[in-house]
Amino acid sequence: MHALPEFTLRRPSTLAEAAALLAAEPGARLVAGGTDLLPNLRRGLERPALLVDVSRLAGFAGFEALADGSMLLGGGTTLAAIATDPAIGARLPALAQAANAAAAPTHRSAATLGGNLCQDTRCVFYNQSEWWRASNDYCLKRGGDTCHVAPQGNRCHAAFSGDLAPVLLALGAQVELQSPTASRWLALQDLYRDDGAAHLTLGRDEVLARVRVPAPPKDLRSGYRKARVRQAIDFPLAAVGIAMVLEQGLVQSLAVGLSGTNSHPLLLQGTGELVGRVVDDELLRKLGKLVAQQASPMRSTVTPSNYRRQVAATLTQRLLRELAAG
Numbered sequence: 001m002h003a004l005p006e007f008t009l010r011r012p013s014t015l016a017e018a019a020a021l022l023a024a025e026p027g028a029r030l031v032a033g034g035t036d037l038l039p040n041l042r043r044g045l046e047r048p049a050l051l052v053d054v055s056r057l058a059g060f061a062g063f064e065a066l067a068d069g070s071m072l073l074g075g076g077t078t079l080a081a082i083a084t085d086p087a088i089g090a091r092l093p094a095l096a097q098a099a100n101a102a103a104a105p106t107h108r109s110a111a112t113l114g115g116n117l118c119q120d121t122r123c124v125f126y127n128q129s130e131w132w133r134a135s136n137d138y139c140l141k142r143g144g145d146t147c148h149v150a151p152q153g154n155r156c157h158a159a160f161s162g163d164l165a166p167v168l169l170a171l172g173a174q175v176e177l178q179s180p181t182a183s184r185w186l187a188l189q190d191l192y193r194d195d196g197a198a199h200l201t202l203g204r205d206e207v208l209a210r211v212r213v214p215a216p217p218k219d220l221r222s223g224y225r226k227a228r229v230r231q232a233i234d235f236p237l238a239a240v241g242i243a244m245v246l247e248q249g250l251v252q253s254l255a256v257g258l259s260g261t262n263s264h265p266l267l268l269q270g271t272g273e274l275v276g277r278v279v280d281d282e283l284l285r286k287l288g289k290l291v292a293q294q295a296s297p298m299r300s301t302v303t304p305s306n307y308r309r310q311v312a313a314t315l316t317q318r319l320l321r322e323l324a325a326g
């Protein structure tokens with residue numbers, strides 16, 4: 001890694017002001033905890049002229065439970081707060097588990113919810129030093145014209161590897177985006193597109209302000225599991241968040257979110273077919289098949305892509321079995 005490049009730092013006092021600064025300077029980047037962005041700057045992956053620092057912005061961190069049972073979390077809430085606050089642990093245990101599984105305690109004390117959802121995609125050919133990438137003629141995502149993972153193709157397959165998105169997808173979360181003059185809500189899944197080089201639909205002048213998690217249905221069972229090379233301080237090779245309601249042994253609703261396998265966090269399609277059934281070997285086989293069909297890991301990590309596909313399916317089956325067993 002190199003020293004940080006030169007930049008101007010601005011600390012706005014409102015989110016709208018932050019968005020206006022982003023709008024005014026094409027080379028500007030938002031920085032919150034900096035735990036994803038700063039290593040990337042030190043690798044020379046980006047050279048923004050202006051950093052807009054929202055880490056000290058009043059009212060940006062924190063959360064509140066609303067009367068209807070839904071929960072609002074500020075984009076500036078740290079992963080440490082999400083992982084350890086008893087109110088979140090009681091209401092959204094899977095989210096607390098996911099936050100606790102991200103990075104290391106020191107990262108989590110600075111890393112934010114907004115930064116976790118908006119973090120860059122990752123690839124072994126991309127998260128490297130300048131000289132390493134230069135010696136490989138760079139790649140399609142930045143500076144080059146070939147994808148070393150899929151050289152015949154014309155798109156980037158870098159993987160989205162955030163821990164919180166799969167749980168929030170399974171819980172049906174929405175995000176609020178603040179521009180200089182207005183704000184809008186959208187379903188979390190619509191924040192992403194399937195392109196490793198441009199995986200966010202977020203406008204250049206928008207800031208992720210808040211996340212809304214709808215009121216969990218009564219008796220919701222939820223959980224999070226991730227597989228990684230090291231058992232600490234490591235991104236998921238494959239990860240799964242599940243939210244399920246089981247009544248008298250039958251599945252009433254089932255939502256599954258995946259991370260680490262595709263260029264965007266994936267909300268598994270087709271789980272409606274499993275509603276009304278018992279969680280038995282046949283259901284788990286069908287669920288595993290849905291995951292294996294929709295997860296599309298590429299050779300963007302140190303492990304083979306088919307291994308990650310199988311791990312994603314197995315993690316999902318195991319977690320659902322555990323949740324069904326109570």
Ligand SMILES: Cc1cc2nc3c(=O)[nH]c(=O)nc-3n(C[C@H](O)[C@H](O)[C@H](O)COP(=O)(O)OP(=O)(O)OC[C@H]3O[C@@H](n4cnc5c(N)ncnc54)[C@H](O)[C@@H]3O)c2cc1C
Nearest residue numbers: 032033034035036037103111112114115116162163208234
């Ligand atoms: C050694 C190491 C291990 C890690 N392990 C994990 C891991 O296991 N799991 C995991 O999920 N992450 C991991 N990370 C990545 C990182 O720590 C997390 O993703 C963290 O939550 C990022 O949050 P941040 O506030 O630090 O983001 P920043 O670095 O400040 O920002 C990240 C990106 O999001 C944008 N951004 C930040 N906030 C907002 C917002 N409110 N609205 C719009 N855009 C925004 C920034 O412009 C930037 O592009 C790891 C990082 C390191 C260095």
Ligand code: SF4
Nearest residue numbers: 123139147156157158
């Ligand atoms: S998937 Fe291809 S284009 Fe994308 S970062 Fe990796 S090598 Fe580069």
